[in-house]
Amino acid sequence: xxxLFIGVDLGTTATKAVLFTLxxxxxxxxxxxxxxxxDGTGMAEEAPEDIYQALIETLHELSEKLSADxxxxxxxxxSQMHSLIAFDEFWQPLTRVITWADTRAVAYTEELKNxxxxxxxxxxxxxxxxxxxxxxxxxWLRHEQPVIFDDASHYLDLKGYLFWRLFGVNKIDLSIxxxxxxxxxxxxxxxxxxxxxxxxxLSQLPExxxxxxxxxxxxxxxxxxxxxxxxxxxxxxxxxxxxxxxxVNAIAPGVAAITIGTSGAIRVVTDKxxxxxxxxxxxxxxxxxxxxxxxxxNSGGDVFRWLRDNVYAxxxxxxAITAETAKVPAGANGLIFHxxxxxxxxPLWDANARGSFFxxxxxxxxxxxxxxxxxxVMMNLYMVALSLTEVAGKLQRIQATxxxxxxxxxxxILADIFEQPINVPESREAGCxxxxxxxxxxxxxxxxxxxxxxxxGVSDTYQxxxxxxxxxxxxxxxxxxxxxLFEEEYKNIADFQRK
Amino acid sequence: xxxLFIGVDLGTTATKAVLFTLxxxxxxxxxxxxxxxxDGTGMAEEAPEDIYQALIETLHELSEKLSADxxxxxxxxxSQMHSLIAFDEFWQPLTRVITWADTRAVAYTEELKNxxxxxxxxxxxxxxxxxxxxxxxxxWLRHEQPVIFDDASHYLDLKGYLFWRLFGVNKIDLSIxxxxxxxxxxxxxxxxxxxxxxxxxLSQLPExxxxxxxxxxxxxxxxxxxxxxxxxxxxxxxxxxxxxxxxVNAIAPGVAAITIGTSGAIRVVTDKxxxxxxxxxxxxxxxxxxxxxxxxxNSGGDVFRWLRDNVYAxxxxxxAITAETAKVPAGANGLIFHxxxxxxxxPLWDANARGSFFxxxxxxxxxxxxxxxxxxVMMNLYMVALSLTEVAGKLQRIQATxxxxxxxxxxxILADIFEQPINVPESREAGCxxxxxxxxxxxxxxxxxxxxxxxxGVSDTYQxxxxxxxxxxxxxxxxxxxxxLFEEEYKNIADFQRK
Numbered sequence: 001x002x003x004l005f006i007g008v009d010l011g012t013t014a015t016k017a018v019l020f021t022l023x024x025x026x027x028x029x030x031x032x033x034x035x036x037x038x039d040g041t042g043m044a045e046e047a048p049e050d051i052y053q054a055l056i057e058t059l060h061e062l063s064e065k066l067s068a069d070x071x072x073x074x075x076x077x078x079s080q081m082h083s084l085i086a087f088d089e090f091w092q093p094l095t096r097v098i099t100w101a102d103t104r105a106v107a108y109t110e111e112l113k114n115x116x117x118x119x120x121x122x123x124x125x126x127x128x129x130x131x132x133x134x135x136x137x138x139x140w141l142r143h144e145q146p147v148i149f150d151d152a153s154h155y156l157d158l159k160g161y162l163f164w165r166l167f168g169v170n171k172i173d174l175s176i177x178x179x180x181x182x183x184x185x186x187x188x189x190x191x192x193x194x195x196x197x198x199x200x201x202l203s204q205l206p207e208x209x210x211x212x213x214x215x216x217x218x219x220x221x222x223x224x225x226x227x228x229x230x231x232x233x234x235x236x237x238x239x240x241x242x243x244x245x246x247x248v249n250a251i252a253p254g255v256a257a258i259t260i261g262t263s264g265a266i267r268v269v270t271d272k273x274x275x276x277x278x279x280x281x282x283x284x285x286x287x288x289x290x291x292x293x294x295x296x297x298n299s300g301g302d303v304f305r306w307l308r309d310n311v312y313a314x315x316x317x318x319x320a321i322t323a324e325t326a327k328v329p330a331g332a333n334g335l336i337f338h339x340x341x342x343x344x345x346x347p348l349w350d351a352n353a354r355g356s357f358f359x360x361x362x363x364x365x366x367x368x369x370x371x372x373x374x375x376x377v378m379m380n381l382y383m384v385a386l387s388l389t390e391v392a393g394k395l396q397r398i399q400a401t402x403x404x405x406x407x408x409x410x411x412x413i414l415a416d417i418f419e420q421p422i423n424v425p426e427s428r429e430a431g432c433x434x435x436x437x438x439x440x441x442x443x444x445x446x447x448x449x450x451x452x453x454x455x456x457g458v459s460d461t462y463q464x465x466x467x468x469x470x471x472x473x474x475x476x477x478x479x480x481x482x483x484x485l486f487e488e489e490y491k492n493i494a495d496f497q498r499k
Numbered sequence: 500x501x502x503l504f505i506g507v508d509l510g511t512t513a514t515k516a517v518l519f520t521l522x523x524x525x526x527x528x529x530x531x532x533x534x535x536x537x538d539g540t541g542m543a544e545e546a547p548e549d550i551y552q553a554l555i556e557t558l559h560e561l562s563e564k565l566s567a568d569x570x571x572x573x574x575x576x577x578s579q580m581h582s583l584i585a586f587d588e589f590w591q592p593l594t595r596v597i598t599w600a601d602t603r604a605v606a607y608t609e610e611l612k613n614x615x616x617x618x619x620x621x622x623x624x625x626x627x628x629x630x631x632x633x634x635x636x637x638x639w640l641r642h643e644q645p646v647i648f649d650d651a652s653h654y655l656d657l658k659g660y661l662f663w664r665l666f667g668v669n670k671i672d673l674s675i676x677x678x679x680x681x682x683x684x685x686x687x688x689x690x691x692x693x694x695x696x697x698x699x700x701l702s703q704l705p706e707x708x709x710x711x712x713x714x715x716x717x718x719x720x721x722x723x724x725x726x727x728x729x730x731x732x733x734x735x736x737x738x739x740x741x742x743x744x745x746x747v748n749a750i751a752p753g754v755a756a757i758t759i760g761t762s763g764a765i766r767v768v769t770d771k772x773x774x775x776x777x778x779x780x781x782x783x784x785x786x787x788x789x790x791x792x793x794x795x796x797n798s799g800g801d802v803f804r805w806l807r808d809n810v811y812a813x814x815x816x817x818x819a820i821t822a823e824t825a826k827v828p829a830g831a832n833g834l835i836f837h838x839x840x841x842x843x844x845x846p847l848w849d850a851n852a853r854g855s856f857f858x859x860x861x862x863x864x865x866x867x868x869x870x871x872x873x874x875x876v877m878m879n880l881y882m883v884a885l886s887l888t889e890v891a892g893k894l895q896r897i898q899a900t901x902x903x904x905x906x907x908x909x910x911x912i913l914a915d916i917f918e919q920p921i922n923v924p925e926s927r928e929a930g931c932x933x934x935x936x937x938x939x940x941x942x943x944x945x946x947x948x949x950x951x952x953x954x955x956g957v958s959d960t961y962q963x964x965x966x967x968x969x970x971x972x973x974x975x976x977x978x979x980x981x982x983x984l985f986e987e988e989y990k991n992i993a994d995f996q997r998k
Contacts, residue, residue: 310864334996341861355859359992362840365809485984492977493858497833
């Protein structure tokens with residue numbers, strides 16, 4: 001028999017399922033997209049049924065590729081964080097999936113933040129006070145959708161909803177729970193103060209279970225649709241953020257995972273929960289013994305896309321712009337860019353933050369502006385890293401992933417600003433692979449999550465250049481001090497722009 | 500007989516001579532360029548002989564156009580300010596004309612400024628402590644050219660040099676004297692403290708005379724070269740800055756002249772000398788009863804040229820960019836530009852100041868950037884105007900000149916930011932005309948300089964729009980507060996850029 005494993009990633013725009021061998025080699029994969037419903041109000045919702053169907057279909061597609069000798073030992077999950085669905089007493093959905101990207105709770109979030117109560121809750125839950133979090137979404141529901149709020153008997157996240165459909169259970173895994181803003185990461189239970197604030201009762205929330213917990217006994221008709229045996233174990237798995245650390249072999253203490261795609265993040269694992277006194281970072285569980293401290297940033301590839309489409313008016317593509325940029329020396333001849341075009345989460349947590357070019361002189365052209373944009377994105381990540389070290393200690397090693405690693409220049413700039421070697425693991429569907437490794441541990445097939453190190457591919461490593469980081473040692477402090485100066489005027493300019 | 504008058508403008512790149520009727524109509528004009536010698540050190544010098552020859556040739560060219568009935572009643576002068584030439588005891592030049600544009604004295608200027616002594620000298624002389632001023636140039640000579648400094652028996656400005664060549668006199672007019680940084684504008688004599696600081700003796704400086712003073716008795720061979728009678732009166736006239744106020748009919752108290760060409764200035768006339776406690780403005784005499792308080796700004800058309808050549812990569816010309824800009828609403832959708840690409844004189848007096856875009860969001864494209872550039876140049880002028888009103892009172896009327904008035908959009912933005920009507924006088928060689936009006940007064944042909952109002956052409960007037968200036972009332976204060984925040988980092992970024 002070939003022991004195979006399926007890792008499922010429940011993403012914001014698609015669900016992807018990947019079939020792996022015991023050793024982590026990819027056998028097959030399947031993906032199914034769905035719509036993120038947006039409008040001008042900040043709404044960002046998904047239809048639960050769309051995602052349920054995507055799950056069934058991707059698993060079905062993989063099951064068709066199984067030979068008679070193959071056995072699926074487990075299906076395990078990586079899921080988007082911070083989602084919320086309300087149900088009535090008969091378990092009928094009262095809302096769609098309100099996703100992390102939904103910003104309608106911004107006013108209630110600000111109020112909570114300004115009251116000081118927000119900081120207290122953060123210091124127990126590790127979830128930044130932000131519209132993304134279910135904590136904020138519940139405040140919004142209570143004020144803006146009181147009929148739904150009064151009628152709601154149960155709340156689940158997206159993955160909890162799917163398990164409820166498949167197995168009829170009312171649960172949430174520890175990892176996802178730590179991203180709700182409602183869970184006390186030190187006492188390992190729902191936080192009484194947070195519940196009081198939202199006026200949600202403990203009975204409305206699901207049981208918190210281990211990410212290694214398994215459900216068995218699929219409903220027969222569903223098992224048939226999937227093409228999997230009813231007895232196939234479904235492992236809860238964890239949230240996509242923490243799992244991405246595992247998936248790039250960054251779970252040893254002090255090893256940071258940096259991801260930059262459209263947006264970005266830095267995350268580092270510690271063995272105990274801890275929070276930042278200045279509230280600049282999140283703390284989410286991967287499992288009971290691995291806590292991921294990190295900062296999500298809005299400013300990533302989207303900023304570079306803005307540069308291409310606006311400053312370059314769409315005349316050059318990314319590669320051509322990067323080639324121009326490579327001709328400009330490190331430090332962009334003294335031009336500094338703050339990349340906060342759409343507000344920023346870590347390290348500022350300021351939705352009013354805006355972008356800027358500072359230090360313009362007559363010698364600066366578009367190539368300097370482009371180089372400053374690349375460097376600004378990396379300096380912002382460096383600021384996040386500084387705040388992480390205060391919670392999780394010095395960064396010993398950095399694993400980098402995401403679209404930006406396709407550019408040698410970008411990755412080199414990262415190495416030079418961080419003054420540390422940057423390893424780029426071979427891309428291997430990290431989230432799904434990590435979910436599968438958790439399943440292997442749940443099944444007792446491996447002793448430790450550390451087996452991941454044998455599964456992720458060979459790394460490219462970028463060494464930092466002494467002569468270049470001397471330059472960044474001068475500019476990065478200016479960058480950081482400017483963020484402190486600018487923040488005084490972010491709200492004023494953002495208010496003007498909203499009119 | 501036709502009574503005619505010649506106004507001569509001794510500019511930085513050319514000398515221009517214009518022949519006028521008594522009523523200020525132009526009969527003929529002539530211009531002759533010369534080189535401004537620059538190198539990488541900040542040097543900006545002119546050959547005295549070049550300018551002398553340019554004077555002879557332009558006057559000769561005009562004299563050739565005179566008919567038998569014409570009589571030149573006077574030749575009168577408008578001159579560039581802040582120039583310095585050193586002579587030995589035999590009146591041989593030891594230097595070329597060191598012009599206002601020469602920045603080699605920057606280090607000695609900074610030292611003087613930081614010592615506190617600079618502010619004391621400013622508060623008596625009205626000349627900002629700046630490398631442009633002869634005060635700073637003398638400090639530079641003493642330290643960097645000690646042989647010349649020790650050998651120098653006499654110092655003159657460019658116009659003084661020309662009068663010395665023509666008439667053998669050792670003089671300077673009051674207007675030019677007030678721009679040296681060495682002249683006490685309250686006591687109306689050379690400033691003892693300033694002389695002590697430079698270690699220059701009173702005997703080395705020329706006699707200060709009225710701008711209405713006349714010299715007669717050209718050396719015969721020179722008169723012949725010019726084609727003018729030896730008896731033709733030469734009126735000293737004044738400095739080009741103060742004369743430009745007269746030339747655009749802005750000499751009544753509270754009437755401001757705004758000029759924006761490559762760089763720009765705002766100037767307003769008062770009847771007594773006064774200085775700004777915060778040292779943001781200059782005070783120069785036009786004559787004994789007219790004192791021009793103003794601020795010169797670096798940020799004008801040069802900034803827009805940078806935008807065209809860099810952000811627009813030379814793809815669009817000014818008109819096309821202006822057309823794009825006109826489609827963006829006032830306030831550039833909340834994008835703010837500080838135009839200090841080459842440092843700034845008024846209102847910051849900070850050579851380290853640099854440009855910036857602040858408030859960038861994803862909706863901003865090049866058209867917003869262009870609009871922000873136009874608006875930023877005008878907001879900077881508005882800051883200067885605010886500092887002027889502290890010295891000279893409220894601005895009652897604004898006369899605008901310079902290349903920017905060719906753009907209706909630019910001029911309208913100025914009216915909207917200032918919340919005042921803007922008059923654009925018909926262009927009439929304002930500097931030369933003003934010099935001629937001073938000559939007419941010197942000759943007793945007119946009672947008052949106010950006759951200028953009948954000579955300058957009809958104005959276009961731009962009214963400010965209520966709905967637009969409401970926008971600028973929100974943005975301009977943000978612009979101003981940002982300059983205060985930014986100044987903390989200007990020196991750091993400029994130091995980096997100089998490496």
